[in-house]
Amino acid sequence: MWASDYLDSGRIVGFLKYRHLSRRLRVRQRPLSPSGKERLVAALAKYYFRDPPDFLNTQAGKKDLDDHVIGRTYADRRTIVPWLDTLFCLDGAKIIEIGCGTCSSTVALAEQGAEVFGYDIDEASLAVGSERLSIYDLKAELINGNATEIPAARIAEVNAVIFFATAEHMTLDEKLSSFSSVWRSLHSGAYLIVVETPNRLWWFDSHTAILPFYLWLPDDLAAHYSRFSPRFPFNERLRPPITAQTLQRLTRIGRAASYHEFELSLGDLSALQVNSFNRWKRGNPLQLAKWFVFDRSFEKWLRRHGPRVDNAFYEPYLQFAIRKP
Secondary structure, X not given: OHHHHHHOHHHHHHHHHOOOOOHHHHOOOOOOOHHHHHHHHHXXXXXHOOOOOOHHHOHHHHHHHHHHHHHHHHHHHHOHHHHHHOOOOOOOOEEEEEOOOOOHHHHHHHOOOOEEEEXXXXXXXXXXXXXXXXXXXXXXXXXXXXXXXXXXXXXXXOOEEXXXXXXXXXXXXXXXXXXXXXXXXXXOOOEEEEEEEEEOOOOEEOOOOOEEOHHHOOHHHHHHHHHHOOOOOHHHHOOOOOOHHHHHHHHHHOOOEOHHHHHHXXXXXXXXXXXXXXXXXXXXHHHHHHHHHHHHHHHHHHHHHOOOOOHHHHOOEEEEEEEOO
8 A cells, every 4th residue: 555655646746745734624625526527617618718719629728727627726725725724713714815716715715614705806707616616515705896895894804814816916006905905904813815926026927927037027018028928828918009908908917016015005014923825835845945946045135135024025926924913
């Protein structure tokens, strides 16, 4: 049995890549039945993967579909959920999830007993999300709305507000307004959490363009230069002439954020209690080795030249929880 386990490369990679998941969290995970998978694939094809035509027939499209069906939920179960579990108990917690999309992450939170209020500006994504929750027999309140429109009273009653892979898709005004509103309205001890947002300061854009120094370009130049991206269909979406609508489209596809928006919205960052998801991940030996070899030197350089803020603001992706005093 031991030998067969270690001959299975998938198990080896899973063992090395992810930290240990407690049985208490693992037993709450709900399976996806074959019929449920068929329903989810159909919903994604109908509502979500609409552009470009025949994208799902490409290799990239098939990989993207597989990621949306189970990949994202699997990763969130093995990473984000156990990290959040070190901050507060998910069972019975109230969470606002900004950018819930098709609810891959919502499932990972709700199956642990969290009461989730999911906000997203894309109605089609929410249609998939509603179907996904039904497939898993889970409940969450899904709201078609902008992060700037969340009532202060709702924010005040939750344990956490999570910008889940969404801050990079927001305009500057949306970020400043929503960060300020959330921070002002959170009760003492609650968390403002950011997950999977590329850091504008980082030298390589691994999120949108898959190009070096792309995050440093002004938006209009970035739109023009997008045709050199190896990522399809991004490299065909932003054709000249570059208009205000083109720049808005680039923002929605995804740019980045940095400590600057948080300093403008929250005030002095140096005294805040910041818990880094990336630091937590480095409790895994493989993640620690990866950080030491690839990321540590540039982080160190940024920290040396930047203001005295938590190192979470100098990592490749902004992934942290800030606790309201």
